Each structure stands twice: as structure tokens, then as C-alpha cells.
Amino acid sequence: MKRFLIWVLSLLIVGCIAAIIIYKFYLPGLVAKALIREEVPVLVPRYVKARIDQYKVPVNQGAEDVIKSIHRSDVSVEDLLEAIDDTDEEQFYAIVDEFNITKPKNTNEVFDLAKKHLNVDFDFEILREPFNKNIDMKLIRRGMGYANAYRNEQAIDPGIAKAVAKKILLQKEQEYNQEMSSK
Numbered sequence: 001m002k003r004f005l006i007w008v009l010s011l012l013i014v015g016c017i018a019a020i021i022i023y024k025f026y027l028p029g030l031v032a033k034a035l036i037r038e039e040v041p042v043l044v045p046r047y048v049k050a051r052i053d054q055y056k057v058p059v060n061q062g063a064e065d066v067i068k069s070i071h072r073s074d075v076s077v078e079d080l081l082e083a084i085d086d087t088d089e090e091q092f093y094a095i096v097d098e099f100n101i102t103k104p105k106n107t108n109e110v111f112d113l114a115k116k117h118l119n120v121d122f123d124f125e126i127l128r129e130p131f132n133k134n135i136d137m138k139l140i141r142r143g144m145g146y147a148n149a150y151r152n153e154q155a156i157d158p159g160i161a162k163a164v165a166k167k168i169l170l171q172k173e174q175e176y177n178q179e180m181s182s183k
Contacts, residue, residue, distance in 0.1 A: 055139075058134050058135060058136075058139060059168065060172075061133075061134050062130055062131070062133075062134035062135065063168050063169055063171075063172040064172050064175075064176070065129070065130030065133060065134060066080070066127060066130045066169065066172075067169065067172045067173050067176045068130075068176070069126045069127065069129060069130050070126060071176065072126075073122075073123065073126045074122075075122040075123070075126060077169065077170070077173045079120075079121060079122050080122075080169060081166050081169065081170075082121070083118070083120040083121070083122070084162050084165055084166055084169075085162065085166075086119070086120075087118060087162070088158075089158050091117050091118055091119070092117075092147070092158065093147075093151065094117045095113050095114055095117045095118075096144055096147045096148065096151070098113050098116075098117070099113060099140075099144050100144070100148070105137075106137065107131060107132045107135055107136065107137060107140065108128075108132060110135075110137075110140050111127075111128050111131050111132065
């Protein structure tokens with residue numbers, strides 16, 4: 001009986017560790033691949049697939065435009081990835097709070113909020129054009145609604161969101177480099 005209990009507890013611990021590893025390491029890659037590729041992987045539930053389909057075009061086009069913009073400037077992909085890593089929850093929720101108070105009317109005003117609260121080591125203005133071109137207020141309001149709804153529930157892990165963003169940018173950088181080398 002004692003051995004059985006130890007065996008069951010060991011199995012539970014291994015299962016929990018596996019779940020954490022999948023959540024932290026596998027899930028961001030799966031979501032990033034689903035957003036970038038035409039076909040959503042079979043493992044993605046139907047309700048998640050519907051949301052991914054909503055965001056696929058603006059995320060892909062936006063990431064491609066960001067990569068093109070940074071290549072036209074003196075900003076490296078590493079600088080952009082470092083800025084993503086250095087952004088913390090306080091900065092993000094400062095943007096959300098000011099958005100809720102000021103109720104911006106266009107994407108330029110939202111970009112100004114982000115610029116005000118995010119500390120980056122490069123000219124943030126290079127991202128304004130791809131942001132305004134690919135993001136609309138409907139998408140921003142939906143995102144802010146999610147941020148407000150899940151703020152206290154800790155249902156969305158900022159680390160996962162950062163990992164997804166970084167994986168998408170790295171994939172788009174790779175595609176850009178392949179395209180440039182084939183020309």
C-alpha cells in the first residue's frame with residue numbers, strides 16, 4: 001500500500017512537471033505557429049482556432065511590417081526582442097489604465113500611450129507606421145477588454161504572451177532574411 005501511494009504521488013508530480021513544461025515552452029510555439037501558418041495545428045481546440053483566425057492577418061502583416069521597418073532603421077531584431085523582455089506588467093497595465101481613462105479615438109493616440117509608458121533603447125517611432133497600418137481600434141478595444149477582464153484572475157501569463165510575440169518576430173525575421181538572400 002505504501003509503495004502504491006509513493007508510486008501514485010510520483011506519477012502526479014511527473015504529470016504536474018510535464019504540464020508546466022508544456023504550458024511554458026510548447027504552448028507559445030504552438031500559438032505562434034498557428035498565427036503564422038495557413039493551417040492551424042490539429043491539437044488546437046476549435047474555439048481557440050476561431051480566435052486565432054481573427055488575429056492571423058493583422059498579426060502576420062504587422063509582424064512583417066515591423067521587421068521591414070527595423071531593417072530600414074538602425075534597430076536590430078535583438079533590440080526589439082530585448083524591449084519585449086524588458087516590458088513588465090506594470091508598464092502594460094499603466095497603458096491599460098490610461099486607455100480606460102482617456103478613451104483614445106484612434107490608433108495614433110494609442111501608440112502615443114504605449115510610447116509614453118514603454119521604455120525602449122531605440123527610436124520607438126519606427127513602429128508607428130506598422131502599428132497604425134495593421135491595427136484598428138476594434139482590435140485594440142477587444143484586447144483592452146481582455147486585459148481588463150483577466151487582470152485580476154491571472155488567467156493570461158504575460159510570459160507566454162511575450163514568448164509568442166518573440167517567436168512570431170523571429171519567424172518573420174527568418175522569412176525576411178530568406179527573401180532578401182534569394183533576391
